[in-house]
Amino acid sequence: MARFGLFAGAVGCYDGAILLEFAVRRLIVSASLAASLTATGLAPAPATAADFTAFRVSCTNGGAFLLGEVPEGKNAQPVLDALCPCLEAGFASYEQAEIDALEADLRTGTSDEAKAKYPAYQELQAKATGVLGTCFASQAVMDAAKAEGL
Numbered sequence: 029m030a031r032f033g034l035f036a037g038a039v040g041c042y043d044g045a046i047l048l049e050f051a052v053r054r055l056i057v058s059a060s061l062a063a064s065l066t067a068t069g070l071a072p073a074p075a076t077a078a079d080f081t082a083f084r085v086s087c088t089n090g091g092a093f094l095l096g097e098v099p100e101g102k103n104a105q106p107v108l109d110a111l112c113p114c115l116e117a118g119f120a121s122y123e124q125a126e127i128d129a130l131e132a133d134l135r136t137g138t139s140d141e142a143k144a145k146y147p148a149y150q151e152l153q154a155k156a157t158g159v160l161g162t163c164f165a166s167q168a169v170m171d172a173a174k175a176e177g178l
Contacts, residue, residue, distance in 0.1 A: 078127040080116050086134035087112035093137050095178070103176050110168040118159030126152050 087094070091104040094111065098104040119127060129146035133139055143149045163169060 077120070078122060078124045080119075080127060083116065083119075083127055083131040083134070084112065086131045087115060090134040093134060098178065102178055104178065106172040106176055107169060107178060110166070110172040111163055114163035114166050114169065115159060118163060119156070126156075130156055 088108055091098065091108050095104050095107060119130065122130075125146050129142040129149065129152055132141040132145055136142075139149065139153075142152075146152055
């Protein structure tokens with residue numbers, strides 16, 4: 029299944045070798061960026077916490093988009109149950125407009141609406157892809173995928 033937009037780099041959890049390579053690369057980039065921003069004091073802090081209500085719904089329903097096609101008879105829900113809270117935690121410092129763009133991307137499966145909602149979409153895409161890679165590499169997500177045979 030082709031994935032478009034913000035999470036275009038996502039791969040199915042059932043493809044372990046590719047997932048691991050993807051996750052490690054994203055983890056390194058994400059950690060480097062986070063360390064750089066923290067060290068320079070440039071890590072943004074929103075004035076108020078973003079509302080993740082719509083994001084949670086779209087993430088929970090976004091299995092095919094986030095994970096690709098799940099083999100028949102396999103249950104992706106435990107993987108999403110681990111992945112979605114990780115994504116939310118990773119996006120906790122994002123502004124509401126960014127969360128709205130991410131939610132639109134998850135809900136629609138394309139970046140058209142997200143680009144309309146958030147003019148700096150390319151930068152958001154790069155930033156969010158790092159979080160996605162970190163979450164795919166998390167022990168909770170890997171354990172859930174393994175337990176489900178994905």
